[in-house]
Structures are given as structure tokens and as C-alpha cells.
Amino acid sequence: xxxxxxxxxxxxxxxxxxxxxxxxxxxxxxxxxxxxxxxxxxxxxxxxxxxxxxxxxxxxxxxxxxxxxxxxxxxxxxxxxxxxxxxxxxxxxxxxxxxxxxxxxxxxxxxxxxxxxxxxxxxxxxxxxxxxxxxxxxxxxxxxxxxxxxxxxxxxxxxxxxxxxxxxxxxxxxxxxxxxxxxxxxxxxxxxxxxxxxxxxxxxxxxxxxxxxxxxxxxxxxxxxxxxxxxxxxxxxxxxxxxxxxxxxxxxxxxxxxxxxxxxxxxxxxxxxxxxxxxxxxxxxxxxxxxxxxxxxxxxxxxxxxxxxxxxxxxxxxxxxxxxxxxxxxxxxxxxxxxxxxxxxxxxxxxxxxxxxxxxxxxxxxxxxxxxxxxxxxxxxxxxxxxxxx
Amino acid sequence: xxxxxxxxxxxxxxxxxxxxxxxxxxxxxxxxxxxxxxxxxxxxxxxxxxxxxxxxxxxxxxxxxxxxxxxxxxxxxxxxxxxxxxxxxxxxxxxxxxxxxxxxxxxxxxxxxxxxxxxxxxxxxxxxxxxxxxxxxxxxxxxxxxxxxxxxxxxxxxxxxxxxxxxxxxxxxxxxxxxxxxxxxxxxxxxxxxxxxxxxxxxxxxxxxxxxxxxxxxxxxxxxxxxxxxxxxxxxxxxxxxxxxxxxxxxxxxxxxxxxxxxxxxxxxxxxxxxxxxxxxxxxxxxxxxxxxxxxxxxxxxxx
Numbered sequence: 001x002x003x004x005x006x007x008x009x010x011x012x013x014x015x016x017x018x019x020x021x022x023x024x025x026x027x028x029x030x031x032x033x034x035x036x037x038x039x040x041x042x043x044x045x046x047x048x049x050x051x052x053x054x055x056x057x058x059x060x061x062x063x064x065x066x067x068x069x070x071x072x073x074x075x076x077x078x079x080x081x082x083x084x085x086x087x088x089x090x091x092x093x094x095x096x097x098x099x100x101x102x103x104x105x106x107x108x109x110x111x112x113x114x115x116x117x118x119x120x121x122x123x124x125x126x127x128x129x130x131x132x133x134x135x136x137x138x139x140x141x142x143x144x145x146x147x148x149x150x151x152x153x154x155x156x157x158x159x160x161x162x163x164x165x166x167x168x169x170x171x172x173x174x175x176x177x178x179x180x181x182x183x184x185x186x187x188x189x190x191x192x193x194x195x196x197x198x199x200x201x202x203x204x205x206x207x208x209x210x211x212x213x214x215x216x217x218x219x220x221x222x223x224x225x226x227x228x229x230x231x232x233x234x235x236x237x238x239x240x241x242x243x244x245x246x247x248x249x250x251x252x253x254x255x256x257x258x259x260x261x262x263x264x265x266x267x268x269x270x271x272x273x274x275x276x277x278x279x280x281x282x283x284x285x286x287x288x289x290x291x292x293x294x295x296x297x298x299x300x301x302x303x304x305x306x307x308x309x310x311x312x313x314x315x316x317x318x319x320x321x322x323x324x325x326x327x328x329x330x331x332x333x334x335x336x337x338x339x340x341x342x343x344x345x346x347x348x349x350x351x352x353x354x355x356x357x358x359x360x361x362x363x364x365x366x367x368x369x370x371x372x373x374x375x376x377x378x379x380x381x382x383x384x385x386x387x388x389x390x
Numbered sequence: 391x392x393x394x395x396x397x398x399x400x401x402x403x404x405x406x407x408x409x410x411x412x413x414x415x416x417x418x419x420x421x422x423x424x425x426x427x428x429x430x431x432x433x434x435x436x437x438x439x440x441x442x443x444x445x446x447x448x449x450x451x452x453x454x455x456x457x458x459x460x461x462x463x464x465x466x467x468x469x470x471x472x473x474x475x476x477x478x479x480x481x482x483x484x485x486x487x488x489x490x491x492x493x494x495x496x497x498x499x500x501x502x503x504x505x506x507x508x509x510x511x512x513x514x515x516x517x518x519x520x521x522x523x524x525x526x527x528x529x530x531x532x533x534x535x536x537x538x539x540x541x542x543x544x545x546x547x548x549x550x551x552x553x554x555x556x557x558x559x560x561x562x563x564x565x566x567x568x569x570x571x572x573x574x575x576x577x578x579x580x581x582x583x584x585x586x587x588x589x590x591x592x593x594x595x596x597x598x599x600x601x602x603x604x605x606x607x608x609x610x611x612x613x614x615x616x617x618x619x620x621x622x623x624x625x626x627x628x629x630x631x632x633x634x635x636x637x638x639x640x641x642x643x644x645x646x647x648x649x650x651x652x653x654x655x656x657x658x659x660x661x662x663x664x665x666x667x668x669x670x671x672x673x674x675x676x677x678x679x680x681x682x683x684x685x686x687x688x689x690x691x692x693x694x
Binding site for chain 1: 590592593595596597598599600601602603604606610611614615
């Protein structure tokens with residue numbers, strides 16, 4: 001997992017999207033895509049289970065989940081390749097139930113790119129316009145503009161197998177944007193690219209999205225990709241949407257264990273609620289070997305089993321025990337990984353549980369730093385932990 | 391074994407790869423190249439009475455002189471005699487029409503098999519190959535049983551009252567084409583199937599997603615991508631169909647001129663081996679041309 005510090009990364013390209021008024025918080029705003037109680041069963045297997053989602057114009061909405069969680073099936077239902085077994089999809093107020101895939105106002109970028117191998121780049125990009133019967137000179141003009149946008153002018157006459165992976169990805173993008181769709185579906189758009197190219201392409205995707213004002217729905221299993229691209233993320237598990245929120249909300253306020261563990265690294269402490277007040281919760285945790293004080297109220301049954309989730313970068317390593325008698329436990333340092341900007345410590349608490357702690361390396365000199373087999377106290381502030389349910 | 395191989399490699403530079411290639415090479419040399427050269431030789435000879443029924447190409451006239459007698463007369467005769475040209479043209483026409491109908495019938499079948507579920511696919515393929523388990527001649531004779539005046543088809547049609555007099559189908563071009571298309575159908579289906587089966591369905595989804603109806607997607611994606619399969623199948627049907635002799639003889643009319651029949655007559659009735667060999671050589675030349683065009687097409691596709 002490489003989730004450390006993603007939420008803190010600054011992304012100038014993204015700021016405009018985020019600073020815009022979030023339509024999902026505005027009760028007046030109408031959703032551009034309404035997914036109402038959509039289900040899809042393949043025989044006995046339920047791929048998508050009663051999913052309801054509102055997606056707004058201009059969003060980059062990421063469906064995030066592991067393989068087999070139903071995210072691709074949901075995308076394919078939006079494109080019309082699969083018929084839902086229950087529920088309704090409306091795009092811009094129109095029910096899509098009886099609209100065949102070739103008439104939907106939706107284009108898709110396939111994971112495998114699905115470029116036509118017998119056609120040149122130009123012909124591939126022109127394909128969508130040709131189906132509309134657009135005059136040839138107009139097609140040529142639009143294709144030229146689109147190839148300029150993805151910087152592929154000089155490759156117009158090449159065939160797909162003469163291109164690199166990154167170039168193919170751009171052809172696929174150009175082809176799916178040529179009809180100026182209001183909604184673009186992207187299935188693992190960066191999955192086939194190497195790491196360097198991915199980062200570059202992510203920003204390019206966002207730029208193009210903003211320039212053309214298209215709504216993106218992106219399917220991905222890569223949490224980092226979702227975090228950097230999305231205005232909002234829908235986390236999926238076993239065919240259900242587990243949580244919907246901005247990257248920040250998903251990372252800092254996960255509602256379930258699944259979300260907390262799927263995105264970034266997290267330390268989970270199982271425990272029993274012993275005090276549940278509006279302002280705070282007190283949890284008795286055998287995992288920690290002590291009590292956890294969380295600075296927000298939850299609504300739970302007394303004696304309920306819950307988990308306190310604490311991100312590694314929100315924990316502190318100390319030589320001395322803190323003043324409070326909660327949110328702290330002594331342990332022995334078992335592993336140290338020096339990453340440059342941060343160091344990662346694996347601390348085995350006296351309760352037996354291994355905890356991951358990330359500490360920023362604020363000083364250049366390493367004297368006095370923690371090392372293997374040191375005794376240390378792991379502690380955190382009462383606002384750092386989140387209580388999550390199963 | 392390994393030691394022998396190692397020895398061979400050290401002493402003579404012969405590797406296992408060479409040995410593997412050697413087997414088919416020797417086979418082709420013995421059973422294709424040498425007979426081919428013999429036919430080529432005979433085609434330049436004159437006919438004569440005796441055994442063998444043709445003049446030798448070279449003879450030692452005296453002790454130190456080799457007399458070489460190459461005769462182009464047989465080829466000139468083919469060029470002059472309109473019978474041969476007519477037979478060639480007629481054969482090519484028959485082969486062309488047969489190939490066309492084979493393609494027309496085979497494409498939907500191959501497409502259907504390629505699109506069927508994995509459970510059915512092998513059964514369907516088996517059904518395509520199944521006729522090969524019966525002798526070719528038996529199958530052609532079976533068609534006679536179906537097509538003749540008091541055959542199954544006529545009897546059924548008359549019993550149903552659709553016709554009052556039997557349709558004359560035997561000894562017609564119609565029967566001949568049925569026979570050829572039926573016999574060569576598997577050779578068209580199999581290469582087409584092996585091409586269609588490899589197609590990536592997401593390409594069709596992409597086309598449909600971009601606004602093509604399923605039929606237009608088929609025309610613009612599946613059809614052009616299956617061209618290599620169509621060409622391979624057409625070659626496999628066209629080439630033997632040009633030389634086809636049995637089916638036109640059994641099912642076709644007497645006036646259907648086929649080069650295979652001319653060859654047979656020349657060889658067995660006229661006992662003119664050199665002339666027959668020259669016809670065979672010319673036929674080969676006619677057939678090598680489309681093969682070379684195909685090869686070039688394939689090379690271009692691969693290199694493009």
C-alpha cells in the first residue's frame with residue numbers, strides 16, 4: 001500500500017474542481033445521472049446489489065473497489081452492455097431502460113482500449129462521427145482538433161500496433177471524446193500504463209475533462225488513482241456501495257472497516273463501548289491493552305463491538321508515557337523503514353498487536369531517533385481516531 | 391540420445407532444430423519434389439509406343455556426346471488448341487462460383503460456431519468434420535440418391551403436391567455446384583472459424599458504443615478482420631476445385647468442360663503422357679499465381 005500522505009498532496013489542477021460549489025451538498029441541484037436501486041444478477045451471483053447513486057454534471061466520480069466488487073458491471077450497465085435485473089438508470093432526466101447502447105449519450109474508454117487494429121489512428125478516432133453520417137471534411141476537421149488535444153497529430157496514419165502503450169491510451173481517449181459526449185465512462189483508464197506515465201496522464205485527463213466539461217465516471221481498483229482524480233469516490237464491496245464521499249471524507253472519515261482498510265494504511269483496534277456520550281466515546285480495547293478515547297459521539301448499542309481506526313501518520317512515538325491514561329500503549333520497535341521524507345515503524349505493543357506508525361523526518365540528524373528493539377509509547381490525539389462498524 | 395546429438399552438433403554443426411526440420415523436408419523431397427520433377431521432365435518429351443510411353447529427354451548418342459531433346463511442342467499445342475483454354479476458363483469459372491457459394495454458406499456457420507457457448511463449440515466443430523469419416527465417393531453417390539428424378543427430393547416434393555413432374559437436377563451444373571460446395575465446405579468453415587474465434591468482443595462493444603448498430607459494427611469490424619480467414623478458406627476451396635474431376639463427372643452434365651477431365655482423358659484414353667504432363671504443369675502455373683498473391687498479402691499484413 002502506498003497510501004501514506006495522499007490526502008495531503010497538493011494538486012493545483014484539482015483545486016478548481018474542488019473549490020467549485022459541491023453540488024452533492026446542494027439540495028437544489030439535480031443529479032445528471034441518477035442510478036436508482038440498480039441490481040444485476042448473473043444466475044445465483046449478485047454482481048451489483050441495489051445501488052443508488054446521484055452523479056452531478058462536471059464531476060469525476062470514481063467507483064473504487066477490489067476485483068469482482070461489481071464496479072465494472074455497474075459501468076457496463078450505464079453503457080447499456082448489460083441489462084439491469086432491477087432498478088433504473090436516468091441520464092439527464094431520460095430513463096435509459098429502452099435505449100440501446102448505440103443510441104446512448106454515453107461514450108466509454110475501455111480498459112484494453114479496444115482500438116480497431118485494422119484502422120489507422122485517424123480512422124479509429126473518426127469512427128464515432130462516421131456512424132452519424134457527418135460530412136467527410138467536417139470529420140477531418142474534428143479529428144484534427146482531437147488529435148491535437150491528445151498530441152497525436154504526427155501519428156494519425158499509424159496503426160494501433162505501431163504505437164506505445166501511452167499513445168494507444170491517448171487514441172482511446174480521443175476516440176471516446178470525439179462525439180463530445182456529456183458522460184464518459186472510463187474503465188481502469190491508467191491501468192495499463194507504467195507508474196511515471198500514470199502520474200502524468202492523470203493530470204492530463206483532469207485537464208481535458210475540465211476543458212471539455214465532460215462528466216467522468218471512472219472505474220478503478222487503484223486507490224491512489226481514485227484519490228488524485230476524483231471529485232467524489234464511491235467505494236464498492238460485494239456489489240454494494242459502501243460509502244460515497246470526497247477523497248478527504250473517504251480517507252479521514254471512513255464509516256466501515258472495509259473503507260478504512262481499503263484506502264491507505266490503518267491500525268484497527270477492536271473494542272467494546274463502555275461510555276457513549278454525545279461528546280465522546282470510551283472504548284475498552286484488548287487489542288491496545290487499554291482504553292481508547294474518541295472525541296466524537298457515535299450512536300451504538302451499549303456494549304457494542306466496534307473498531308477504532310487510526311492512520312499511521314496520526315500516531316506519535318514517544319519515549320515517555322503521556323499524561324492521559326488512554327490512547328496510548330507501550331511496545332517494542334520491531335521494524336524501521338527509512339523512506340526519506342518519513343520513517344515507518346512497526347511497533348509490537350505489549351498486548352501483542354503490531355502497529356504501524358509513520359513519523360516525519362523533520363531533522364537531518366538521526367541521533368536520538370528510534371531504532372530496532374527500542375521501547376516506545378505509541379499514542380495519538382483524541383481527534384485522530386475514527387470509530388467504524390463492521 | 392543426448393550424447394549423439396551433442397556429437398552431431400560439435401562435428402557437423404547439426405542441431406536438434408535441423409533434425410526436426412529434416413523429417414518434413416525429406417518427406418517433401420521424396421513425395422513431392424521428385425515426382426514433380428518427373429512430371430516436368432515428361433512434359434518436355436514426345437509420346438511414343440512402348441514403356442514408358444514417352445521419349446527420354448537425354449541419351450548418350452556416342453561415348454562422349456549427350457543428346458538432349460527438349461520439346462516445347464506440348465505447351466505450344468496447349469496454347470494453340472482452344473479446347474485447353476476453354477477447359478481452363480471453364481474450370482476457373484466453376485471453381486470461382488463454387489468458392490463464392492462456399493463462402494456464402496460457410497461464413498454464417500463459422501460465425502455461429504465461434505459465437506456459440508464453449509459447451510457446444512466442440513460438438514458443432516465435430517459435426518463439421520464428421521463427413522470426412524465417410525468416403526468422399528460414398529457421399530457424392532449419396533447426392534445422386536437425393537437429386538435423381540426418382541430420388542428423395544423429387545419424391546418428397548411430389549408427395550407434397552408441390553410439383554407434378556420430377557425436377558431434372560442430375561447431370562446439371564446445379565447438381566455439380568451442390569456437390570462441390572458440399573464437399574469443400576469444411577475447408578472453408580475451419581479457417582474462418584479459427585479466425586472468427588479469436589476476435590475480441592470488446593471491439594464490437596466499442597463500435598456499438600460509438601454509435602454503430604450491431605449490423606454496421608459487423609460490417610466495419612468483424613468482416614474486415616476476418617478477411618485473412620476468408621482468403622485462406624477460399625484458397626483451400628478454389629485450388630482443388632479448379633482441378634476437380636470426380637464431382638463434375640458424377641453429378642454434372644456431359645458438356646461441363648473441366649481441366650481435370652481433359653487431363654484424365656489425355657492420360658488414360660489417349661495415353662499421351664507428355665501432353666497430360668504439360669497440362670498438369672500449366673494447371674500448376676495457373677494455381678501458383680493466386681497462392682503467391684495470397685502470400686504477398688499475408689506478408690504485407692504482417693509487416694504493416
